[in-house]
Amino acid sequence: MxxxxxxxxxxxxxxxxxxxxxxxxxxxxxxxxxxxxxxxARAPSRVVMEACTQSPVVAAASMEAGHETxxxxxxxxxxxxxxxxxxxxxxxxxxxxxxxxxRNEQLPSVHLRSQRSRELRDLLAARDRLIGARTPLAQxxxxxxxxxxxxxxxxxxxxxxxxxxxxxxLESPDxxxxxxxxxxxxxxxxxxxxxxxxxxxxELAEQDDTCRRLRTLPGVGIQTSLAFVAQIDDPHRFGTSDxxxxxxxxxxxxxxxxxxxxxxxxxxAGPRHLKALLVQCAWSAWRCRPNDPMVLWARQxxxxxxxxxxxxxxxxxIATILWRLWxxxxxxxxxxxxxxxxxxxTNAA
Numbered sequence: 001m002x003x004x005x006x007x008x009x010x011x012x013x014x015x016x017x018x019x020x021x022x023x024x025x026x027x028x029x030x031x032x033x034x035x036x037x038x039x040x041a042r043a044p045s046r047v048v049m050e051a052c053t054q055s056p057v058v059a060a061a062s063m064e065a066g067h068e069t070x071x072x073x074x075x076x077x078x079x080x081x082x083x084x085x086x087x088x089x090x091x092x093x094x095x096x097x098x099x100x101x102x103r104n105e106q107l108p109s110v111h112l113r114s115q116r117s118r119e120l121r122d123l124l125a126a127r128d129r130l131i132g133a134r135t136p137l138a139q140x141x142x143x144x145x146x147x148x149x150x151x152x153x154x155x156x157x158x159x160x161x162x163x164x165x166x167x168x169x170l171e172s173p174d175x176x177x178x179x180x181x182x183x184x185x186x187x188x189x190x191x192x193x194x195x196x197x198x199x200x201x202x203e204l205a206e207q208d209d210t211c212r213r214l215r216t217l218p219g220v221g222i223q224t225s226l227a228f229v230a231q232i233d234d235p236h237r238f239g240t241s242d243x244x245x246x247x248x249x250x251x252x253x254x255x256x257x258x259x260x261x262x263x264x265x266x267x268x269a270g271p272r273h274l275k276a277l278l279v280q281c282a283w284s285a286w287r288c289r290p291n292d293p294m295v296l297w298a299r300q301x302x303x304x305x306x307x308x309x310x311x312x313x314x315x316x317x318i319a320t321i322l323w324r325l326w327x328x329x330x331x332x333x334x335x336x337x338x339x340x341x342x343x344x345x346t347n348a349a
Contacts, residue, residue: 002018002042002043004067004098005094005095006094006097007050008050009032011032012031013035014093015030016098022102035061040064050071050097051073060115070106071112073109080096120229120230121230124273130190141165159188201223205225213330214228216331217332218288219284219318220318231274235323241320241323245316248316249270250266250270250275252264252265253266253267275315294317298313
C-alpha cells in the first residue's frame with residue numbers, strides 16, 4: 001500500500017508518495033483545488049496531512065475515495081519532525097509526514113467532521129462575526145452620547161437601540177450629526193443580517209429532532225442546542241463524560257509535581273463559543289429554575305466552593321446531560337435527575 005504525505009498550500013500542494021518499506025516512489029505538485037479529483041483517481045492508500053483551513057475538505061474527499069486518512073493536529077507535527085533543525089520546506093514537510101505514516105500504524109488525528117457539522121459551524125461562526133462587528137459600534141455610539149451628556153430612556157437593543165438614539169437626538173437643537181447617522185445605519189444593517197441568520201438558525205433547530213430534545217433541558221435554547229450538535233458532531237466519539245468535559249474545557253487543570261497534587265482553574269482550551277454558551281445556560285437555569293434538581297445540586301457546591309465554581313460545575317453537568325440525551329434519544333426527566341442528585345448527596349454524607 002502507498003503512503004501519501006500532503007503539505008497543503010493555498011494554491012498548490014506538495015505530495016510525497018512512499019511504499020511500505022519507506023522507499024520514496026515519487027513527488028508531485030498538485031493544485032490544491034484539484035486534490036479531490038487526484039485522490040479519487042488513486043487506489044486505496046494511506047493519506048496524512050496537517051490540520052489547517054483546507055484539511056477538512058481534502059480529508060473528506062480522501063475518505064470518500066476510500067483512503068485511510070489522518071489529519072494530524074498542528075501541535076503534534078513538530079514532534080514528528082516537521083521543521084527539525086530549522087529546515088522547513090513544502091517538499092520536506094510532505095516527506096516527513098509520509099515517513100511518519102510509514103513508521104506508525106496509527107497517527108494522532110483530529111475528528112473528521114461531517115459535511116452537515118461543518119455547514120452548521122460556518123453558519124454559527126458567521127453570526128458570531130457579525131455580532132462581534134456590531135458590538136464595537138454600539139459601544140462607540142454610547143460613548144459618543146455620554147461625552148455629550150445625552151441619556152437614553154430605558155434600555156434598548158437591536159433596531160430599538162438606533163431608533164431610541166435617533167429620537168433622542170432629533171429632539172435636541174443640534175440634531176443628528178452625519179458621522180453618527182452613518183454609524184447608526186451600519187448598526188441597522190448588521191442587525192438586519194443577524195436577524196436573517198437567526199431566522200435560518202431557528203428553522204434548522206426546529207427541523208432537527210436532536211435539537212428539539214436537547215431544548216427540554218432547563219436553560220438550553222436554540223443557539224446552544226444547535227452549537228452543541230454542530231461542535232460535537234458525533235456523540236459516540238466520547239467514551240465517558242470526563243472525556244467530554246475535558247474536550248469542552250469545563251474541567252479543572254492540574255499541576256502535580258514532587259508528589260504534591262495541585263488543582264488549577266479550568267483549562268484554557270476547547271471550543272470557546274460553546275463553552276461560553278454552556279456557562280450562560282448554567283446562569284439561566286440558576287436564576288430561572290432554582291428548584292430544578294441539577295440547580296439544587298449546584299447550590300450545594302456553591303455553599304462549599306463559591307458560586308463561580310458552582311456555575312462551571314453546572315455548565316459541565318448540562319453538557320453531560322445534553323450528551324446523554326443525544327446518545328439515548330431521550331428527553332430530560334427531572335425525576336431521574338432528582339434520583340441522581342439524592343444519590344450524590346447520600347454518598348457525600
